[in-house]
Structure formats: C-alpha cells, structure tokens
Amino acid sequence: MDPLPPTYTLANARAAGLTRAHLRTGPFVRISHDLVVRLDDAIDPRERLRVLATALPAGAAFSHGTAAHLLGAHLDLPARPHVALTPRRVLPQRSDLVVHARSLEPADVVEVDGLSATSGPQTFLDLAAVLPPPELVAVGDALLRAGHATPESLRGRLARAGRVRGVVRARACAPLLSAAAMSRPESLVRFWLTDSHLPDPEVQVPVLDRHGRVVAHSDLGYRRWKLLLEYEGRQHADADRFGADIDRYSLMAADGYLLLRFAARHLNARTVVDRVERALLSRGWRPTPPIAPIEPA
Incomplete structure (x- = not known):
C-alpha cells in the first residue's frame, strides 16, 4: 500500500495487492467507478474533510459540529463528519458520515479553507437542537468573535427558521451572545x-x-x-x-x-x-x- 498515492485507480490498487474486500472494508472512499481515495493518508483532519468533500454530491456542506469547528468554535471535530444535503427522495447514507437534510439558501453556506460549510447563523441554529443552552451560548460567542455571525444575521436566519427543531432554544439564547467573550x-x-x-x-x-x-x-x-x-x-x-x-x-x-x-x-x-x-x-x-x-x- 505504501507506493499508492492518496488518490488512485482500481488498476493501481489491484497492482498493489488490494482486493475488492480490502476496498469495501478498509479506510477507502470510491469517488467514481475507477477512482479510490485512501483516507488514512490525509495530512490532518481538515485534509481528510477535503478528501471526503470530493465524494459528496453537488451542493453538500459540512454542518453542525463539523462546521462549528471549521468556523473557529471550541468544538472538536466529530469522529463522523456532519454533512447537510438538499432534501431528496433518498438521502445517501454512509457509515463514515452523518447526513442531514437541509434546504439551504446561498447565504446559509460559506467557504472555509476551500471547504463548503454552513454559515455561522445556520450552524448556530443546527446546534441548538443538540447542545444545552450554556454550550450553545459558548459556540455563539465564538462565532460572533470570529466574525462568522452578527446579531443581525442571527436574527434574520432565526426569523425564517419556522418550526425547525431547536429554534425555540436558539431564539432564547441569541440575545445572550457577546462577541467580547474571549473563551x-x-x-x-x-x-x-x-x-x-x-x-x-x-x-x-x-x-x-x-x-x-x-x-x-x-x-x-x-x-x-x-x-x-x-x-x-x-x-x-x-x-x-x-x-x-x-x-x-x-x-x-x-x-x-x-x-x-x-x-x-x-x-x-x-x-x-x-x-x-x-x-x-x-x-x-x-x-x-x-x-x-x-x-x-
């Protein structure tokens, strides 16, 4: 396996001694019929996300804790990256990803280090469904401090949130946020x-x-x-x-x-x-x- 680059063809894999069983069970992602990526060759966690992004459908964006980490909040990268996809009849399911159906507007997606991620306000709303209020406020403070959200952008996103899960908590916590908080x-x-x-x-x-x-x-x-x-x-x-x-x-x-x-x-x-x-x-x-x-x- 050592001579193989991070991205290679099935022919290269077979020449290196990898069987179909290896490719099904190992740390590999099939990007297309004849293209494979070996994730354990990623340089760091962000590089791993870049490799994963090449296998995602168009319009996908990293979300939830993954997005919060990319946007500079204190959250560690989840073991399984979270991805938001446009709702469709059947969402693609993969063991190495947590997939969420989200109808995102252009303002709800930003680019961070070459990766598509949900914006600060959208990430705050998504995490409101899973974080307790103290931790949600800490994440919101970090997003404001890093310039990925403002009180106005948060109000605008929450105003059109409808009745999505977590919106009540998000609206209660948003007025408590402060960009001056340092940790x-x-x-x-x-x-x-x-x-x-x-x-x-x-x-x-x-x-x-x-x-x-x-x-x-x-x-x-x-x-x-x-x-x-x-x-x-x-x-x-x-x-x-x-x-x-x-x-x-x-x-x-x-x-x-x-x-x-x-x-x-x-x-x-x-x-x-x-x-x-x-x-x-x-x-x-x-x-x-x-x-x-x-x-x-």
Missing part, C-alpha cells in the same frame, strides 16, 4: 450568572485607577460593586503570563476591587453562582424582594 469558560460563567437570580455581569470590564485611567481589564464583573471575575486557563501558568497576571491583580486590589478567580475545577453553575452571590453581598448588593400579590378587595 468557552468565560461564556459558561456568564450564562450561569445571567440565568440566575443575580445581576447580569458585564463583559471585559475596564479597571480604573483613582485618576480614572484604565489600568487593566477583567473577563467579567460588576463595576457598581467593584467586583471582578477572572477565569484562569492553562495559559496562565506560563511564567511571563503569570507575572503579568500578578501585576494586573495587584492593580485591581490596590484600587479597591474584589477579584474572584475561577479554574476548570470550578466550572459548574452551583459553585459559580454561590461564590459570586456571596461576594456581591459582601460588597453591598441586596436581592430585590419579590412583589407581594395584590389581595382582592
């Missing part, structure tokens, strides 16, 4: 706080010194109560980054800010909401009492 953990923390009884946090909060100069920014926070929230990812362990973080945190504390730091072990709604609530209470925030029902006269 998935930051998006999750923001969603949990927004979804709680606590005040909605601000994103990328500027920290001012006593002269009114911006000396730092925090991932999330509440300027009114001078409370700041930071997520510490692995990159913060770098020696230079660690020193810069210490400098930022010192500036924040010196000007009267309370800083809450979270890491991967704290990424759950209960921990985040509980600690932020306690910190807000310590800074003077008080929950709004419920309005008592009016008794009939």
Whole structure:
C-alpha cells in the first residue's frame, strides 16, 4: 500500500495487492467507478474533510459540529463528519458520515479553507437542537468573535427558521451572545450568572485607577460593586503570563476591587453562582424582594 498515492485507480490498487474486500472494508472512499481515495493518508483532519468533500454530491456542506469547528468554535471535530444535503427522495447514507437534510439558501453556506460549510447563523441554529443552552451560548460567542455571525444575521436566519427543531432554544439564547467573550469558560460563567437570580455581569470590564485611567481589564464583573471575575486557563501558568497576571491583580486590589478567580475545577453553575452571590453581598448588593400579590378587595 505504501507506493499508492492518496488518490488512485482500481488498476493501481489491484497492482498493489488490494482486493475488492480490502476496498469495501478498509479506510477507502470510491469517488467514481475507477477512482479510490485512501483516507488514512490525509495530512490532518481538515485534509481528510477535503478528501471526503470530493465524494459528496453537488451542493453538500459540512454542518453542525463539523462546521462549528471549521468556523473557529471550541468544538472538536466529530469522529463522523456532519454533512447537510438538499432534501431528496433518498438521502445517501454512509457509515463514515452523518447526513442531514437541509434546504439551504446561498447565504446559509460559506467557504472555509476551500471547504463548503454552513454559515455561522445556520450552524448556530443546527446546534441548538443538540447542545444545552450554556454550550450553545459558548459556540455563539465564538462565532460572533470570529466574525462568522452578527446579531443581525442571527436574527434574520432565526426569523425564517419556522418550526425547525431547536429554534425555540436558539431564539432564547441569541440575545445572550457577546462577541467580547474571549473563551468557552468565560461564556459558561456568564450564562450561569445571567440565568440566575443575580445581576447580569458585564463583559471585559475596564479597571480604573483613582485618576480614572484604565489600568487593566477583567473577563467579567460588576463595576457598581467593584467586583471582578477572572477565569484562569492553562495559559496562565506560563511564567511571563503569570507575572503579568500578578501585576494586573495587584492593580485591581490596590484600587479597591474584589477579584474572584475561577479554574476548570470550578466550572459548574452551583459553585459559580454561590461564590459570586456571596461576594456581591459582601460588597453591598441586596436581592430585590419579590412583589407581594395584590389581595382582592
């Protein structure tokens, strides 16, 4: 098999000793009657998608988690790529693909690195059927941050979505998205706080010194109560980054800010909401009492 290129004819395969059984069961794709592709020769996952794309019908586009990854969201490439095809009487089924029937307009398909993929708004809508709200918001934030969607394009796509599966969740989550969110953990923390009884946090909060100069920014926070929230990812362990973080945190504390730091072990709604609530209470925030029902006269 070594002398064979990634794309070869059946005659080449037989000359190399491959039988029909090998071609049926191995990592091969028959592109046409006399053309075969060996997928394990792909350079990387994206190259594998390019090879697969040559065997797809015209108008096909990678979708769902595959599209989200191509568009720069944090999702890993699924083991089986997802593909959207125009509805037809019989959808082609293959063991190495997950095929979805989609009636896509030209605006719903974009080209990414030479691959056709569903657009940011279409991908957001598709994933709304399979992702929980916190993760959907994280994906939406990433799509906005990468420039693959805007609030206007999302509203336009969801307005013509009809009653497709996931559209209710998509419409509920779309107003919560922020292009200023810099990471998935930051998006999750923001969603949990927004979804709680606590005040909605601000994103990328500027920290001012006593002269009114911006000396730092925090991932999330509440300027009114001078409370700041930071997520510490692995990159913060770098020696230079660690020193810069210490400098930022010192500036924040010196000007009267309370800083809450979270890491991967704290990424759950209960921990985040509980600690932020306690910190807000310590800074003077008080929950709004419920309005008592009016008794009939």
